[in-house]
Every structure is written in C-alpha cells, then in structure tokens.
Amino acid sequence: MSAPQPLPRGTLLLIPVPLGPTPPAAVLPAPVCEQARQLRHFIAENAKSARAFLKSLEIPVPLQEIQIQELNEHTRANALEGLLQPLRQGFDVGLVSEAGCPGVADPGADLIRLAQQEGITVVPLIGPSSLLLALMGSGLCGQRFAFHGYLPAKEDERGKRLKALEQESRRQNQTQMFIETPYRNTQMLNSLLQHLAPSTLLCLASSLTLPQQRLRTLSVAQWRKEEDPVAKEPTVFLFLSV
The missing domain is CATH 3.30.950.10 (Tetrapyrrole methylase, C-terminal domain)
Known part of the structure; x- marks a missing residue:
C-alpha cells in the first residue's frame, strides 16, 4: 500500500491595508481586493480592526465564518508554529497589518520568515506603503x-x-x-x-x-x-x- 500523499500547502498572501479610514478600492487594486474576499483565514495584529477592514471589503460570507488569529507583541515565539497550521492543511491565509504593508515595521515579519523556512509560498500583494x-x-x-x-x-x-x-x-x-x-x-x-x-x-x-x-x-x-x-x-x- 502506498503512503498517503501530504496535503498541498496553502499560500501566505501579504495583504496591504489602507493607511486610514479610506475605502479599500481607493488604494488597493481590484485583483487584491478580490483575492482577499476569497480567503477564510487571516492573521492580524488586532482581530477587531481586521474585521473592520474585511467588512469594508464586503466579504461575501458572514464575518463569524472568518477565522482571524492574532499576531502582535504579545504573541510568544513558540506560538508562531500554530499560526501556520491552516497553511499546512492547504488553506490560503491572508496576513494583514494595522496599516500599510505586512512585514514592514510589523510583527508579521517573524511569521513570514518561518513560512519561508518551511517552504510555504509567500506572495506580497500591491498596496500602500x-x-x-x-x-x-x-x-x-x-x-x-x-x-x-x-x-x-x-x-x-x-x-x-x-x-x-x-x-x-x-x-x-x-x-x-x-x-x-x-x-x-x-x-x-x-x-x-x-x-x-x-x-x-x-x-x-x-x-x-x-x-x-x-x-x-x-x-x-x-x-x-x-x-x-x-x-x-x-x-x-x-x-x-x-
């Protein structure tokens, strides 16, 4: 009997966020907004502000069905492994910052480095910096x-x-x-x-x-x-x- 094949890895999408109370369509390209709307797993510094961003994107499913995990200065180094679990299970995950580009002056850089080390595909998307x-x-x-x-x-x-x-x-x-x-x-x-x-x-x-x-x-x-x-x-x- 052949060994079970491992699940394909998901992609970590780095999604920029408007720098203030600006409609996403004013500063984010339409394909970026559309990609974000398709996701059901996100990692953010603050879940509340992330939900506000997702609401402004007009996500087509109830926000209660969206999984948002937090990554901020209170996240322990050994907890980063758990944040990658949806990616290991084959789900695409969106990483968002409080404002601007994830990974730049942002705690998401630690997660991005860990994803790179595991061979997970990381895709930075276009947006305001x-x-x-x-x-x-x-x-x-x-x-x-x-x-x-x-x-x-x-x-x-x-x-x-x-x-x-x-x-x-x-x-x-x-x-x-x-x-x-x-x-x-x-x-x-x-x-x-x-x-x-x-x-x-x-x-x-x-x-x-x-x-x-x-x-x-x-x-x-x-x-x-x-x-x-x-x-x-x-x-x-x-x-x-x-």
Whole structure:
C-alpha cells in the first residue's frame, strides 16, 4: 500500500491595508481586493480592526465564518508554529497589518520568515506603503536610504542617535527614515530641530493617502521658523544631510 500523499500547502498572501479610514478600492487594486474576499483565514495584529477592514471589503460570507488569529507583541515565539497550521492543511491565509504593508515595521515579519523556512509560498500583494510614498514625495535621495523604525524615546539617547544618523547621511548621501508614535511627533520634531544642522533637509510626511495628507520638505533652518508644522497623526520623518 502506498503512503498517503501530504496535503498541498496553502499560500501566505501579504495583504496591504489602507493607511486610514479610506475605502479599500481607493488604494488597493481590484485583483487584491478580490483575492482577499476569497480567503477564510487571516492573521492580524488586532482581530477587531481586521474585521473592520474585511467588512469594508464586503466579504461575501458572514464575518463569524472568518477565522482571524492574532499576531502582535504579545504573541510568544513558540506560538508562531500554530499560526501556520491552516497553511499546512492547504488553506490560503491572508496576513494583514494595522496599516500599510505586512512585514514592514510589523510583527508579521517573524511569521513570514518561518513560512519561508518551511517552504510555504509567500506572495506580497500591491498596496500602500507610507515609507515608499514618503520617500517618493520627499525629493530626497532615493538611490540610498535606510529605515530605522523607532528611535530612542529618551531625549539624550535620541539626540546622540540623530547626530550619528546625520553623519552617516552626509558620508553616504543617504536618506534617513523613521517613524514615531503620533502623540510624540512634536517631541521628535523638537529633537530634530535641535540636533540637526541648519542646512539638513527634513521632510515631514503625515496621513499619506488621506484627505488631510501633508508632505513637505524644508531645511532645518526653515522648519525652525514654522509654527505647529507636525500634527498628532501617523508621520514618516526623513532627512538628508547636504
């Protein structure tokens, strides 16, 4: 008697999510929306916000029939194995972020790495990325750039880090990019204006793809003359030493 054949593996689909309360059709290609509508298994940072996204997609079955597993900072490393189980059983699974692209400044990267190690097919789908959009609109160097996630929260450590990044930017002609929790945007901007050279070019890119989008590049010296230039909204900070 021949041995039973293993089930075909499912595909892990990386599904971008709008960067704010925007209809998915406004920022996601129609084929991406259609692929997401066909799925019955999802992995998300927060199940509640994932359901809101799926509802906006007009999933053709009741949301109660959709399986959503959570992957966030509280997920233990040994629990990642369990998240792959539907894929091992042959089901396609959608990985969604809270906003933007899964796996970029996102806990989904750990799951994607594990799926790659198991030989599971991973397919990134097209959608909005605040980092790429900010770089595109900044006018800063798009040939060499580095994303640093979140910088230190303590002012003295953050100042030292900014000076080191500015030196690297000058040496490599490299755009430096990072993000901050929106309620700390003002503190971050104050640190930038205090520690960077007046001639350094600084871009603030807030609420990209949303009606209140703001994207502007000025020198540090020029920003010091502006009043309330940054809102408590999702913002990408970019600078280039010139």
